């Protein structure tokens with residue numbers, strides 16, 4: 001253990017938020033050094049990786065007969081092991097320069113509802129990407145720490161993390177998750193709801209990147225004071241020709257109602273599972289809303305109305321989990337020391 005601590009002085013350790021939509025890497029003593037979409041573009045025949053991250057995302061839905069853009073994670077877990085490994089290896093190499101002779105330790109955040117097999121896939125990918133040691137930490141815990149909550153207190157903290165593939169709701173007390181829900185309805189499900197709505201209401205087929213743009217630009221969980229309209233382009237479902245349609249924020253709100261309702265239901269279920277004494281803490285402390293979904297207009301307000309609890313959105317909700325893995329990293333030596341008090345994860 002002491003040997004491990006000494007090695008730690010020389011290694012450039014990494015904290016990783018391996019997300020369905022975005023991967024963020026935190027380097028010990030430096031902060032977040034990488035934030036890229038979790039997308040890999042490959043040559044269909046040779047399976048050679050052509051692009052990773054932002055450049056690969058630009059190719060989503062636009063690839064030709066030779067190239068394919070793949071999202072290796074679905075619903076928060078690894079769906080394509082080879083591509084996940086290739087992506088992680090690429091990102092790790094970008095952050096871990098060769099002059100560091102000692103292989104890095106990696107703290108990786110994983111969804112709380114993950115199975116053992118899914119956990120093993122993350123573990124193996126990280127080892128093959130060059131990790132000397134891998135520590136997995138539940139995403140809600142990392143998110144809470146990253147949002148600046150002191151989860152080691154005997155009072156309750158609540159986190160709602162709405163990512164691309166999963167929405168994670170958790171109540172924490174004394175550094176443990178005491179009630180939680182992890183559902184596979186989040187940003188991607190919202191994009192799909194928009195695709196279905198535009199197809200049915202406007203007879204227009206649009207791709208995922210366009211649906212995501214509609215969500216980000218005019219999507220809302222509550223009616224906007226001033227309705228907005230966005231011009232979207234796609235393919236006519238009947239004539240097969242390219243065409244433009246005018247989509248309003250109000251119709252997008254209605255299209256998003258179903259996935260949003262599922263997330264609200266997960267919040268209610270978690271609150272119902274929470275011990276009364278801890279519930280009392282939440283009345284005062286409220287919940288932290290993070291992940292990319294926290295940026296959806298009106299979502300925080302809707303959750304306040306639905307639960308009666310205050311909702312806090314941190315300054316950069318997209319990086320909470322990565323910052324949380326960073327706090328873990330910074331304290332890893334303390335936790336690994338023979339004099340450490342209590343477990344870390």
Ligand SMILES: Nc1ncnc2c1ncn2[C@@H]1O[C@H](COP(=O)(O)OP(=O)(O)OP(=O)(O)O)[C@@H](O)[C@H]1O
Pocket residue numbers: 018019020021022023075076077162163164165166167186187188212215216219290291292293294295296297318
């Ligand atoms: N302004 C915005 N309004 C609504 N949604 C947004 C906004 N900005 C980003 N998003 C959505 O947030 C999601 C990405 O969030 P995030 O990076 O937290 O997910 P992730 O951590 O990769 O996924 P997961 O945690 O499910 O594995 C995407 O679905 C994206 O479309």
Ligand SMILES: [Mg+2]
Pocket residue numbers: 017019020139161163164291321
């Ligand atoms: Mg996430």
